[in-house]
Amino acid sequence: MSTATIDLAHDHDHEHHGPPKGLKRWLFSTNHKDIGSMYLIFALTMLFAGGVSAMAIRLELFLPGLQLLDPDLYNNLVTNHALIMIFGAVMPAAAGLANWMIPLMIGAPDMALPRLNNLSFWILPAAATMLILSFIVPFFPGGGTQINTGWTIYPPLSVQVGMSMDFLIFALHMLGISSVLASINIIVTIFNMRAPDMKLTQMPIFVWTWLVTAFLLILVIPVLAGGVTMLLFDRHFGTSFFNAAGGGDPVLFQHLFWFFGHPEVYILILPSLGVLASVVPTFSRKPLFGYSSLVGAMIAIMIIGMVVWAHHQYTIGMSLGAVSYFMIGTIIISIPVGLMIFNYMATMWRGAMTFETPMLFAVGILLMFSFGGLTGIMLAVVPADMQYHDSMFVVAHFHYVLMPGAIFGLFAGVFYWLPKWTGHMYDEKLAKIFFWVNVISFNVTFFPQHFIGLAGMPRRIVDYHVMFTEFNVLSSIGAMVFGLSHLLFLYIIIKTVRGGKQAENKVWEGAKGLEWELSSPPPFHSWTTPPKLAAS
Amino acid sequence: MNNPVSDTVERRKRRTLFLLMGLAIGMFAFGFAMVPLYNLLCQVTGVQSVEQRAMIGTNAPLAAATAVTDRWVTVKFDTTIHPDLPWRLEPMQRKLRVRPGESYLVKFIAENRSGQEITGQAIPSVAPWQATGFFAKLECFCFNQQTLAGNEIAEMPLRFSVSPDLPADINSLTLSYSVMRVSDRS
Numbered sequence: 194m195s196t197a198t199i200d201l202a203h204d205h206d207h208e209h210h211g212p213p214k215g216l217k218r219w220l221f222s223t224n225h226k227d228i229g230s231m232y233l234i235f236a237l238t239m240l241f242a243g244g245v246s247a248m249a250i251r252l253e254l255f256l257p258g259l260q261l262l263d264p265d266l267y268n269n270l271v272t273n274h275a276l277i278m279i280f281g282a283v284m285p286a287a288a289g290l291a292n293w294m295i296p297l298m299i300g301a302p303d304m305a306l307p308r309l310n311n312l313s314f315w316i317l318p319a320a321a322t323m324l325i326l327s328f329i330v331p332f333f334p335g336g337g338t339q340i341n342t343g344w345t346i347y348p349p350l351s352v353q354v355g356m357s358m359d360f361l362i363f364a365l366h367m368l369g370i371s372s373v374l375a376s377i378n379i380i381v382t383i384f385n386m387r388a389p390d391m392k393l394t395q396m397p398i399f400v401w402t403w404l405v406t407a408f409l410l411i412l413v414i415p416v417l418a419g420g421v422t423m424l425l426f427d428r429h430f431g432t433s434f435f436n437a438a439g440g441g442d443p444v445l446f447q448h449l450f451w452f453f454g455h456p457e458v459y460i461l462i463l464p465s466l467g468v469l470a471s472v473v474p475t476f477s478r479k480p481l482f483g484y485s486s487l488v489g490a491m492i493a494i495m496i497i498g499m500v501v502w503a504h505h506q507y508t509i510g511m512s513l514g515a516v517s518y519f520m521i522g523t524i525i526i527s528i529p530v531g532l533m534i535f536n537y538m539a540t541m542w543r544g545a546m547t548f549e550t551p552m553l554f555a556v557g558i559l560l561m562f563s564f565g566g567l568t569g570i571m572l573a574v575v576p577a578d579m580q581y582h583d584s585m586f587v588v589a590h591f592h593y594v595l596m597p598g599a600i601f602g603l604f605a606g607v608f609y610w611l612p613k614w615t616g617h618m619y620d621e622k623l624a625k626i627f628f629w630v631n632v633i634s635f636n637v638t639f640f641p642q643h644f645i646g647l648a649g650m651p652r653r654i655v656d657y658h659v660m661f662t663e664f665n666v667l668s669s670i671g672a673m674v675f676g677l678s679h680l681l682f683l684y685i686i687i688k689t690v691r692g693g694k695q696a697e698n699k700v701w702e703g704a705k706g707l708e709w710e711l712s713s714p715p716p717f718h719s720w721t722t723p724p725k726l727a728a729s
Numbered sequence: 730m731n732n733p734v735s736d737t738v739e740r741r742k743r744r745t746l747f748l749l750m751g752l753a754i755g756m757f758a759f760g761f762a763m764v765p766l767y768n769l770l771c772q773v774t775g776v777q778s779v780e781q782r783a784m785i786g787t788n789a790p791l792a793a794a795t796a797v798t799d800r801w802v803t804v805k806f807d808t809t810i811h812p813d814l815p816w817r818l819e820p821m822q823r824k825l826r827v828r829p830g831e832s833y834l835v836k837f838i839a840e841n842r843s844g845q846e847i848t849g850q851a852i853p854s855v856a857p858w859q860a861t862g863f864f865a866k867l868e869c870f871c872f873n874q875q876t877l878a879g880n881e882i883a884e885m886p887l888r889f890s891v892s893p894d895l896p897a898d899i900n901s902l903t904l905s906y907s908v909m910r911v912s913d914r915s
């Protein structure tokens with residue numbers, strides 16, 4: 194690892210001129226803004242790819258019976274949808290925000306390890322190709338069976354799937370390497386590149402959320418990598434890590450998976466909650482309420498979040514002692530999560546609020562994410578979960594936490610900082626239309642799923658009982674509108690990049706933070722001389 | 730660029746980098762360490778030991794008093810063959826009306842549709858799962874691995890009985906066999 198030494202040389206090369214021209218600017222980029230933009234564009238592309246598979250799923254579920262998809266293809270789509278959205282859309286989008294904003298917010302010229310930054314981005318397109326191949330390989334002669342396991346890839350089924358599973362395992366390895374490298378870079382940047390007089394406890398909350406997220410990623414992604422490596426060995430090298438006949442235990446894989454999987458949900462949500470810490474005070478025109486309790490809550494989430502994973506496995510037949518422990522731990526986590534929400538509500542309390550698009554999304558998160566947290570607590574209760582597990586109720590739960598929680602937070606961040614990035618104001622009227630269409634159709638899609646789930650409709654099954662028809666029709670109609678509404682988002686972005694009213698340095702009158710002291714768009718190298726913090 | 734200030738920053742950066750790399754590699758190793766640790770933990774704490782699991786019998790004992798009741802229960806049979814195994818396995822009767830407490834014999838026909846000798850193993854399961862504890866197999870080809878010579882056709886017996894304690898709301902149950910290949914593919 195000679196990255197650090199190379200970086201010294203790099204500083205000589207690029208110190209005082211603009212970006213190189215053409216393709217090279219992007220391929221060899223070591224600039225945090227360019228890399229951030231690439232992350233965001235990549236994530237948006239994947240959002241559409243994952244959206245297409247989601248709409249195919251909902252089309253099939255429009256009516257009972259088999260219309261479009263055969264069962265294997267349906268489950269293949271379910272698997273691919275989840276993995277593309279989690280690893281392709283949400284995580285890279287959050288990494289894009291981190292790349293763009295962290296150096297601006299802490300007064301650094303760039304990320305600490307720019308070449309590593311380039312590497313962690315460019316692994317992604319290769320990994321995404323692998324991921325998509327894992328979906329289409331079975332359609333070629335000799336391609337084996339489809340991945341019908343769901344994103345949790347539990348053995349023994351995942352040991353029996355054809356070679357597409359090997360593509361998937363390889364893709365997961367690459368995605369993991371990419372995000373671990375990106376996390377390392379972020380932590381090194383935060384620890385070593387802050388403006389000289391900025392203490393850790395003076396960093397914006399967004400930077401804090403990413404610090405915690407990056408640590409979580411480094412702690413859990415390698416465990417997933419280990420788990421899928423064992424899976425690969427079981428598939429090809431005759432080991433029996435998970436094969437009961439050979440003395441292994443399939444449940445071990447579940448533990449390894451959820452040791453990663455549960456912290457992963459906080460990885461997805463924390464950066465978005467960090468965006469709120471910038472958006473809510475700006476549009477409430479009040480300082481953020483409870484800085485240190487937010488930081489404390491995050492650290493509590495990180496620590497407790499790593500020891501409650503088996504709430505995804507209540508039904509595997511653990512002892513009473515074990516399930517009680519996991520139940521209590523899971524319910525305890527909702528306290529720091531709730532604390533973060535209450536801090537934001539207290540920030541809004543008696544503020545002079547205005548509702549520009551980022552703020553609309555922020556309020557949407559507070560309402561709907563909390564609702565998802567509530568259903569989470571229902572699921573955390575063991576006797577209840579015995580019934581809810583693997584039903585559409587779980588699907589409704591995690592879409593309520595992930596869509597408003599993670600994705601709306603990213604939307605809020607994009608609208609909030611887009612004028613800073615591009616130098617142009619976005620079209621506020623269109624953006625508001627996008628918000629309302631998006632939020633309403635989201636609720637039409639997922640709210641009914643709570644009821645059909647409670648009534649007994651299982652998830653990951655291509656067909657369903659006719660008694661669930663009406664709510665599924667409703668849900669599918671909502672899903673079509675919801676999916677298509679993102680085209681409007683794309684249009685707004687393209688329009689803003691191309692032109693629009695010139696944005697001032699301080700785009701929002703109530704905004705605070707170093708990023709607003711730079712021009713819009715910021716210069717190619719952000720803070721060539723470290724800024725002085727205003728005494729506050 | 731080689732002034733002392735940026736030198737120490739570079740040194741600090743490199744130190745953080747190595748520490749974090751170490752952490753990542755350590756966590757990868759931790760994943761593998763879970764394999765022995767997991768069994769150890771389960772044994773020490775008895776969270777769910779292997780012995781405990783062995784006690785959860787899949788073959789329920791016949792109810793002591795073979796009280797024959799007036800109740801009738803439908804037992805259906807179902808088979809699934811793993812794609813790796815070129816076999817056919819069919820029950821001679823697809824379903825049977827039985828009286829709890831009595832024992833019955835059902836024969837299955839197995840056929841090896843390839844030219845080679847192959848060993849397979851049938852794995853039974855009962856649906857709904859609430860009935861599992863009340864379905865006793867007295868004699869079953871699934872107790873052992875079965876070997877069929879190339880193109881051999883064989884009869885495979887199953888003798889079973891449904892316990893009179895079967896919950897009253899269950900009046901139909903399904904016994905499914907998944908048949909797996911045991912011998913290596915050649």
Ligand code: HEM
Pocket residue numbers: 345458459461462504505523524526527530565566567568569570572573574578581582583587590591594595598599
């Ligand atoms: C108050 C906080 C929360 C609690 C108590 C909670 C509890 C649970 C429980 C018990 C399950 C397992 C349900 C089952 O499979 O039977 C579950 C599933 C899930 N939760 Fe949450 N949750 C919470 C917050 C979140 C957040 C913030 C996210 C993501 C941002 C999230 C994402 C998910 C996902 C993706 C699944 C489904 C995983 C799968 O089986 O594919 N949850 N939650």
Ligand SMILES: [Cu+2]
Pocket residue numbers: 454455458502504505
């Ligand atoms: Cu969880």
